Amino acid sequence: MQEIPIRRLVLEKIRKWRWGKHRWILLALIILSVVGVNLIAPVQPHIQVAAENLSAEPLFTLPVLGDFYLTNTFLAMLLMDVVIILLALGVRNAAKKNELAPKGIGGVFEMLIEMLYNLTESTAGKFAGKIFPWFASILIIVLFANLLKLIPGFETIGLLHHTEHGYVAQALGGNWYTVTNQQAADGGYMVTPFFRGLSTDLNFTLAVALISVFMTQVIGVGAQGFRYFGKFVNVSTMFKKPFFGFMDFLVGLLETISEFSKILSFTFRLFGNMFAGMVLIALIGVMVPIFVPSMIMMFELFIGLIQAFVFGMLTMVFMAQATQGHGAEEEHSS
């Protein structure tokens, strides 16, 4: 009996028109984007798979690997490290207070870590303590690498450099210039951004994939000892049952190949998703510069979240598989 009036009250409250605050901010931003696009027309950026060099001369040279330049993804990585270290210090401060229910950063990270740990425990069982640090740190690193492009000026502010098919540069006052969308007749300018999304560099994704796959082997050996390698070179049943033993050997070869293809798929999944997102935002920003890029940006942030989760989750599942061994399956097949 008492619920009905309360419900009616809530409904009336919801229906009442409020002036609000955020909707006007949103409208102002949309109008600002219309004005901004008319003042400075968007320019189609030069799209390049490898990270752009910021320094003209190489920083140092290694004998086999070649020259090392200061690239913009490297700067983005430093930025990501700083952000993660600051967050870690914040969490440390929150943990020092020893509250029962931490607030702010501490509370958010407690929730995140608890959720991830429960997920690990339900998959990996007693090896959760060993697997969890790799899972969580890979997830957090990839997550922040993907979310960093929320910072304004990311991928847009940078050094001007001279190219053959460039655009006319226009002085903004001081030492600041902007590129207009007029093609320069002979040798215009292009922007090399200071920061570029970290996951759009193949080196970063390859490094994380190598760490993930290598540590999977280490955890497998730690859990099963040298029996772990019996998965790859399977000669245990070769002499007892010639035919099925040979089949097991072939399966072991396939396992070896799939271990290497894990590196490939880890690398290109993250890189492909993030690079495609970058290209999509750049192209949509030239074609429909008003309001649509922000929608695409929202979708890209969602993709970045999902990819970070998938990267960590797959690492965790592979590590959990490596700890389990093949004992049950051998009984099944013979």
Next chain:
Amino acid sequence: MSGDIVLAAKFIGAGLSMIGALGAGIGIGLSVQGALEGMARNPDTYGNLLTNMILGIAFSEAIAIYCLVIAFLMLFVL
């Protein structure tokens, strides 16, 4: 003239390489269908099915991403 033919071949090749996304789309659709049917019949397994579904989607999506990477290589690198 020869440069134009090479450019056209690049674009055609990039377009053709994206045909591979067809299989990935079918695969993702099938896995989501299976997971949703499972969730509808047994709503208690929601969380478990969701994580496994996302894993399966990631595996089949990887194939489409390979196609995309090949297309990017043709467009921007070669």
